[in-house]
Amino acid sequence: MGQLLWDELRTTVCRSAALSKLEDLALFVTGVGKDLTSDMTTRVIIGVLVEFTQEIMQLYPSLAVGAVSRMVRIWDTQTLDWIDQEVFLPFANGIQLLLIPVEWARGNLLMASRSFYNRKATETLQEEQTVVRGDVKLIPSKRLLKQQNPEVKKLNGSQAVVYLPDRNLVEEFRADVDKDFEAMTSEEAALRIARRNRGVA
Numbered sequence: 001m002g003q004l005l006w007d008e009l010r011t012t013v014c015r016s017a018a019l020s021k022l023e024d025l026a027l028f029v030t031g032v033g034k035d036l037t038s039d040m041t042t043r044v045i046i047g048v049l050v051e052f053t054q055e056i057m058q059l060y061p062s063l064a065v066g067a068v069s070r071m072v073r074i075w076d077t078q079t080l081d082w083i084d085q086e087v088f089l090p091f092a093n094g095i096q097l098l099l100i101p102v103e104w105a106r107g108n109l110l111m112a113s114r115s116f117y118n119r120k121a122t123e124t125l126q127e128e129q130t131v132v133r134g135d136v137k138l139i140p141s142k143r144l145l146k147q148q149n150p151e152v153k154k155l156n157g158s159q160a161v162v163y164l165p166d167r168n169l170v171e172e173f174r175a176d177v178d179k180d181f182e183a184m185t186s187e188e189a190a191l192r193i194a195r196r197n198r199g200v201a
Contacts, residue, residue, distance in 0.1 A: 018160035
């Protein structure tokens with residue numbers, strides 16, 4: 001997967017600046033979805049999450065019971081390189097814990113490829129293929145366009161590139177999803193954790 005992502009940096013989508021943020025990978029790259037996006041994001045911000053976890057351990061000393069030290073690779077924003085650092089983290093039921101602020105968590109991926117495909121890629125394709133004859137607009141159906149362009153991430157990438165630099169479809173889409181963003185509540189987080197513990201997806 002690392003090689004796939006590295007190769008993606010050389011593609012037209014990335015070089016055109018349509019792909020400019022880590023969260024945008026899921027829009028264009030096959031195999032990248034919410035799990036991998038979450039894993040990559042956690043890896044990059046792990047230093048911040050370690051600090052947060054340790055602050056919570058101070059507020060709730062019971063979390064420190066059974067805590068163990070381990071070496072963690074952390075991104076150093078000063079040197080712009082990875083460093084190995086020994087950290088003290090909670091350990092429960094055989095699992096090392098890293099805590100995340102609940103307002104940072106989501107149950108789904110906002111920058112989702114299917115949503116971008118429906119709201120930006122096929123919409124722009126529809127606009128391009130609309131024909132005006134007198135007072136009549138002949139608009140191709142989205143259903144037909146989707147049949148003709150079944151590869152979601154491929155169409156997302158090609159349409160994003162076509163419209164740059166005059167129009168940034170990714171930034172338009174990001175503004176839409178940011179506007180609709182609602183942080184996960186503590187109750188929702190607890191329910192999700194309980195479901196996962198019961199083996200429910």
